């Protein structure tokens with residue numbers, strides 16, 4: 001049967017105390033709503049409808065996905081009213097799955113088991129038993145243990161409040177049924193809202209079975225209302241990721257001190273020291289060692305490389321068996337071919353660095369192409385910017401650049417050339433030449449130093 005997913009995301013999330021709509025707050029570097037959309041996509045639905053209200057323009061532009069059907073809910077009159085807004089775009093023959101933009105960790109497998117409970121004559125709700133059910137809707141069952149109703153906390157009797165099986169909010173039902181039930185909801189309850197949960201007793205009244213499915217882990221159905229709950233889920237995801245990394249052959253000195261905000265792909269025999277942050281798409285090959293306090297974003301670290309403490313790498317590739325850091329910064333467009341050394345206080349940007357080349361200390365290498373086995377001396381700077389345009393510096397194979405050199409781009413230093421220390425090089429240097437461009441040293445005999453008057 002055709003599946004339509006409706007994700008509720010219209011609420012303001014006042015308790016976040018934030019300018020940002022709640023569903024755009026991130027867990028593991030990704031907006032909560034995006035987590036839910038990504039999970040829903042795995043079910044191959046015909047359509048995903050997202051009900052938005054507060055901050056709707058920002059929500060749409062952040063998610064920026066043309067395949068989503070956005071539905072405006074102008075006033076937040078309740079979860080039942082919210083789902084009803086999406087119904088006109090859903091064919092009566094469809095099965096409808098309701099998800100929440102602020103319940104980000106729901107898993108495909110749980111939803112698949114929920115959906116397997118639905119049929120023409122059965123709807124399904126996802127429930128969970130909580131030690132402290134405060135605030136949640138309670139699942140009311142009859143003597144035969146069949147679900148008969150969901151009662152919201154604020155509407156519950158004392159007896160009902162002692163029930164600890166709660167409604168996660170996630171449910172699935174036939175569109176044909178919803179089209180009949182939702183317009184019939186009443187807001188005559190403690191919160192004056194149109195409760196989606198009231199469809200359960202409507203179903204029971206029409207001999208439609210209400211089946212209950214359960215999540216594999218309670219975190220899957222935890223909603224986020226404030227930053228404490230956001231942080232709880234963040235910590236949970238981080239601990240899950242750390243566990244997975246270790247099971248996949250990565251040694252972590254401390255699984256509580258690693259953050260992965262995106263996708264990390266790892267080989268085996270990798271060692272990761274404490275406090276590193278991995279952002280976006282990161283790939284780490286076998287035998288890589290990552291020192292403490294590194295920030296690595298959208299990067300590939302090839303086999304056997306060592307990233308030493310306090311290194312920042314962004315949109316860059318570190319070729320095999322290289323040593324980078326401590327305190328190095330590889331900016332976007334840096335590609336190290338392999339067997340390279342990039343040492344402390346070196347900044348690179350759009351730098352293609354050939355096999356075996358070294359930039360060991362205190363340098364800026366930007367908009368540059370270096371051949372193989374180049375040695376860039378301490379304090380070398382590519383002067384790539386004249387205030388208006390960026391220009392390129394090209395160093396051939398086996399070039400030796402003496403310390404404290406300024407390479408004024410555009411400039412080409414050909415294979416095997418040598419640059420004397422302290423030079424300002426603004427003209428090309430041919431193969432195997434030595435270029436020295438600095439004031440000649442004068443020694444003055446018997447120099448009398450000035451004295452204080």
Ligand code: UD1
Pocket residue numbers: 008009010011012051073075076077078079080081082100101102135136137138150152166167168169194195196197223
């Ligand atoms: C809801 C359920 C409750 C369940 C709980 C689980 C109802 C009536 N109650 O309660 O049984 O235990 O979730 O967390 O469904 N939303 C809209 N438009 C609206 C109202 C809500 O988009 O008009 C969105 C909110 O942004 C939020 C979600 O729906 O993401 C849930 O709404 P909320 O008001 O928080 O429901 P709860 O009171 O938590």
Ligand code: CA
Pocket residue numbers: 223225
């Ligand atoms: Ca809620």
